[in-house]
Amino acid sequence: MNTGAAASSAGGPVAVPRRVVIAPDSFKGTASAADAAAALARGWRTVHPGDELLLRPMADGGEGTLDAFAAAVPGSERVPVTVHGPDGRPADAAWLRLPDGTAVVELALTSGITMLDPLRPLDAHTLGFGEAIAAALDGGATRLLLALGGSASTDGGVGALAALGGSFLDAANRPVKLGNRGLGTVARVDLSGLRPLPAGGALVLSDVTNPLLGELGAAAVFGPQKGADAATVEVLDANLARLVRLVPGGHSLARAPGAGAAGGTGFGLLAWGARMAGGSAAVADAIGLDAALDDADLVITGEGRFDGQSAAGKVPSEVLARAAKTGARPLLVAGVIAADAAAAGFVASVSLAGLAGGSDAAMAQTRHWLEAAGAELARATG
CATH class of the missing domain: 3.40.50.10350 (Glycerate kinase; domain 1)
Structure with missing residues (x-):
């Protein structure tokens, strides 16, 4: 030195x-x-x-994670994709293909809070995030790095899972409305149609360690940032709890650190089979910070x-x-x-x-x- x-x-x-x-x-x-x-x-x-x-x-899994990888990894390729934004309108986004076949998908680019004005705490959803993940899989991704942060919604990741083949039905066997509001009517969850994880699996990048439910959960801690008042926070949490009861192994998944990340998208990705990773640590490893x-x-x-x-x-x-x-x-x-x-x-x-x-x-x-x-x-x- x-x-x-x-x-x-x-x-x-x-x-x-x-x-x-x-x-x-x-x-x-x-x-x-x-x-x-x-x-x-x-x-x-x-x-x-x-x-x-x-x-x-660097990044911690939130806004700017894709850009951080693009700047740090030679040979990375930004792949444009049009998805449904958090309010259903078309949104231009992208996922990043790394030279080793890994795909980086950032929720803030597809379902982010900065994409909404005004905020819609009960109706914003993560469908676009799932669509971008599906596009990466269609593009041959062999591993997924899924960056959570800056979300507009509190839908438990149901929008993303629906885009990946999950089924969320009401008592009349109809697909529920996207967003947390729709969780209040969900009566049956079928995840058997979910697309398989890529061979290298999926890592969730997030610095959030909150569980899904309760006073430290997605609704209570992050709901107010997304426009929810005290009464709405109670509704958000109750609807998430309804989802938990219907997802196989939902109660243990809901308690996992990080399940509350991005309005509960962490919970949904865990139900798919993804694994949690510390956002900053995982990004540092991926961009070769130690070698630098x-x-x-x-x-x-x-x-x-x-x-x-x-x-x-x-x-x-x-x-x-x-x-x-x-x-x-x-x-x-x-x-x-x-x-x-x-x-x-x-x-x-x-x-x-x-x-x-x-x-x-x-x-x-x-x-x-x-x-x-x-x-x-x-x-x-x-």
């Missing part, structure tokens, strides 16, 4: 190029992880143009808001843990820093809000302030 300086023939210090890995999450709503990494790199190069920069944009950190001197990570939750499976904590194994010094950039970054283990940190003079200014020109943060961190590390 380089120390950053060496003696010149004249006896003075001369800069030694360092290896710097840049591995941020997205700054949600303002910059993708790939854009954030590129902006940080531009700022760093204004101070240390000779350093070797390795861009490894080998012999690295520094690593920059970040996210929109660094707070107490950042230590629980978020991108900065994952990068920090992996850096500790290699000796790379970790640096943090965040839109807002609301926790003690030094106590967490970062040797330097920069807040975009601090640089810009406020959160609104930072969000209005996020890429500009990310460049400024990259330069600031470069100066801070000598």
Whole structure:
């Protein structure tokens, strides 16, 4: 590992190029992880143009996961697909084919909350997510990485399973209405027609560990973010509970960590046979972060808001843990820093809000302030 300086023939210090890995999450709503990494790199190069920069944009399974893979995996191919969005309207999306045959499918691109205005907590659904998964299977996917996060719905993944061949019928043997509202009338569930998993299986990428039901479940914790008031949350939870009673092994699946992810889509995917994986850890493995950190001197990570939750499976904590194994010094950039970054283990940190003079200014020109943060961190590390 380089120390950053060496003696010149004249006896003075001369800069030694360092290896710097840049591995941020997205700054949600303002910059993708790939854009954030590129902006940080531009700022760093204004101070240390000779350093070797390795861009490894990260994700935790939510918004920007597909872009992170596309930026980090050479030879990946974005495959366009038109699906039914969370309100039934056609939506242009894509899945990502990796060179080894793996397909990455991101729920936020097909059934995401940003696709709705106004929000529809009882009626939004995940049909489009299932359609994108089916398209990936039709495209020859040998393994699936299913990124959950940013969902508009609380349908227990029923929309996705319906697109994959599952049957959800009411007492009159008619398909139930899509969305959580339809779960209130479901009387029979038949999963025997589901498409088989690909040979390499399916991994669910998510940083959410909530169960499906109850006070820590999908409706109670995430329903309000999707437009549900207190009375609607009770309806959402009761309808999910009805689904659980009808799905084979539903009660044990509903208690599994991550079953509540993406409005219960985690539960539906578990019922299909998918396995849960920590979002940040799985993404880091898939993009080869450990190899990038080998012999690295520094690593920059970040996210929109660094707070107490950042230590629980978020991108900065994952990068920090992996850096500790290699000796790379970790640096943090965040839109807002609301926790003690030094106590967490970062040797330097920069807040975009601090640089810009406020959160609104930072969000209005996020890429500009990310460049400024990259330069600031470069100066801070000598």
